[in-house]
Amino acid sequence: MRPSKRDELVRKALTVFYRDGFHATGMDTLVQETGISKTTMFKHFRTKEELILAVLRLRDENFRNWLMRRIADLSPSPAGQLIAVFDALEEWFAEPDFRGCLFIKAAGEYPEEGHPIHAQSAEHKRLLKKGLEAIARAAGAADPNLLARQLLILKEGAIVAAHMGFDPDPAGAAKSAAKGLLAQALGSCATSERSDELHAERKPGCQPLCGDPA
Amino acid sequence: MRPSKRDELVRKALTVFYRDGFHATGMDTLVQETGISKTTMFKHFRTKEELILAVLRLRDENFRNWLMRRIADLSPSPAGQLIAVFDALEEWFAEPDFRGCLFIKAAGEYPEEGHPIHAQSAEHKRLLKKGLEAIARAAGAADPNLLARQLLILKEGAIVAAHMGFDPDPAGAAKSAAKGLLAQALGSCATSERSDELHAERKPGCQPLCGDPA
DNA sequence: TTATAAGTGGACAGATCTGTACAGTTTGTC
DNA sequence: GACAAACTGTACAGATCTGTCCACTTATAA
Numbered sequence: 221m222r223p224s225k226r227d228e229l230v231r232k233a234l235t236v237f238y239r240d241g242f243h244a245t246g247m248d249t250l251v252q253e254t255g256i257s258k259t260t261m262f263k264h265f266r267t268k269e270e271l272i273l274a275v276l277r278l279r280d281e282n283f284r285n286w287l288m289r290r291i292a293d294l295s296p297s298p299a300g301q302l303i304a305v306f307d308a309l310e311e312w313f314a315e316p317d318f319r320g321c322l323f324i325k326a327a328g329e330y331p332e333e334g335h336p337i338h339a340q341s342a343e344h345k346r347l348l349k350k351g352l353e354a355i356a357r358a359a360g361a362a363d364p365n366l367l368a369r370q371l372l373i374l375k376e377g378a379i380v381a382a383h384m385g386f387d388p389d390p391a392g393a394a395k396s397a398a399k400g401l402l403a404q405a406l407g408s409c410a411t412s413e414r415s416d417e418l419h420a421e422r423k424p425g426c427q428p429l430c431g432d433p434a
Numbered sequence: 435m436r437p438s439k440r441d442e443l444v445r446k447a448l449t450v451f452y453r454d455g456f457h458a459t460g461m462d463t464l465v466q467e468t469g470i471s472k473t474t475m476f477k478h479f480r481t482k483e484e485l486i487l488a489v490l491r492l493r494d495e496n497f498r499n500w501l502m503r504r505i506a507d508l509s510p511s512p513a514g515q516l517i518a519v520f521d522a523l524e525e526w527f528a529e530p531d532f533r534g535c536l537f538i539k540a541a542g543e544y545p546e547e548g549h550p551i552h553a554q555s556a557e558h559k560r561l562l563k564k565g566l567e568a569i570a571r572a573a574g575a576a577d578p579n580l581l582a583r584q585l586l587i588l589k590e591g592a593i594v595a596a597h598m599g600f601d602p603d604p605a606g607a608a609k610s611a612a613k614g615l616l617a618q619a620l621g622s623c624a625t626s627e628r629s630d631e632l633h634a635e636r637k638p639g640c641q642p643l644c645g646d647p648a
Numbered sequence: 649t650t651a652t653a654a655g656t657g658g659a660c661a662g663a664t665c666t667g668t669a670c671a672g673t674t675t676g677t678c
Numbered sequence: 679g680a681c682a683a684a685c686t687g688t689a690c691a692g693a694t695c696t697g698t699c700c701a702c703t704t705a706t707a708a
Contacts, residue, residue: 243457257686319545327598328539345600369607377591384541386559393583400614471656
């Protein structure tokens with residue numbers, strides 16, 4: 221259990237930053253909320269920015285793993301998985317501690333393109349697009365790149381809508397839009413892909429995203 | 435010119451908050467950037483939060499006016515206007531000072547649902563939805579509410595994509611998706627609504643959104 | 649001219665910010 | 679037991695935060 225304190229810090233800092241924001245969270249707050257001394261924090265991370273970058277790395281890994289596993293559990297076919305993205309989102313939105321997307325927040329608080337935090341947040345989205353594009357290609361989409369970009373735009377929009385609460389069912393609205401896009405991209409042959417009738421149970425190891433890791 | 439200093443403060447504070455963020459911008463920075471004394475600021479607004487709320491009110495008015503006028507200039511028909519939303523977005527994204535959506539930023543920095551800044555940001559989106567829904571109804575959409583929600587989700591997603599730079603043409607991707615939704619919502623009769631061939635010039639009084647108002 | 653309102657500049661209070669310093673304590677390993 | 683590494687608690691520096699105070703200047707208008 222060598223690097224446990226460091227990991228524990230990153231895990232707990234994630235929940236605090238996610239809950240309260242980056243600038244709004246001071247290092248003293250983190251000391252109080254994590255129970256880890258400030259000395260130790262600054263031994264593992266030379267600056268607050270380095271800690272934030274580590275938090276973003278952890279979140280990137282957690283989120284992409286969670287999403288990909290979840291949609292694989294929800295549907296066996298690539299086309300069904302693309303739609304299942306929005307079922308997974310719906311589950312996420314329903315979590316009590318849901319507060320939007322950490323990377324959108326980070327990009328908002330560090331808005332300069334060249335800032336490491338901004339750049340790393342953008343990289344997360346690029347990796348997501350890559351993942352969706354691979355699935356779109358496997359599904360036989362006419363233009364996998366375009367379809368992936370459109371689905372990602374729907375996903376980001378649904379997250380914003382869910383966080384700001386201006387849509388009663390953002391995942392549902394995005395899902396129905398995605399179905400139309402998919403039907404169009406796959407040609408008229410597979411219009412009514414029935415991907416959502418099997419609502420797979422969460423498999424063990426596939427935990428909710430917002431839960432307190434304490 | 436009675437309330438000019440107050441308006442000038444709100445206008446200039448808008449550009450600074452939009453450029454740097456809310457928590458990252460201190461009142462002393464605003465003094466420096468606006469040339470208005472701190473005493474005057476706190477005479478017009480009792481707290482920083484009140485100033486932010488005034489900034490958001492101004493932005494809400496500016497943005498909604500700009501968008502509605504722009505799409506009316508771009509297309510005479512309601513259906514065309516719904517598509518023209520994404521042409522307007524493209525113009526916005528191309529502005530040199532574009533840095534995403536101020537309301538998404540605000541909701542990110544003040545993430546509690548009940549916080550006045552969060553609530554007012556959400557209200558802006560609700561008003562946008564209402565506007566789009568009216569146009570969708572005028573266009574004869576089967577379900578104007580759903581169509582408006584889907585278009586708004588596409589819009590928010592495109593803004594996030596543009597700000598984070600993970601899509602080479604977010605407005606274009608969203609626009610093509612919107613065309614599909616619209617064709618579906620209007621029935622098969624008006625599939626190829628040619629809304630974008632007339633690229634209306636900016637009319638006077640319809641200025642870009644990010645320009646320094648100084 | 650004179651009364652009123654609005655704006656200025658700078659010092660200040662008290663809190664909080666990031667990051668450092670240091671002496672002491674726990675923990676794991678030989 | 680002994681050594682090294684990791685961790686703790688607290689105090690601190692220096693900057694910055696929101697908001698106040700006060701004496702002074704400028705503009706407006708009767």
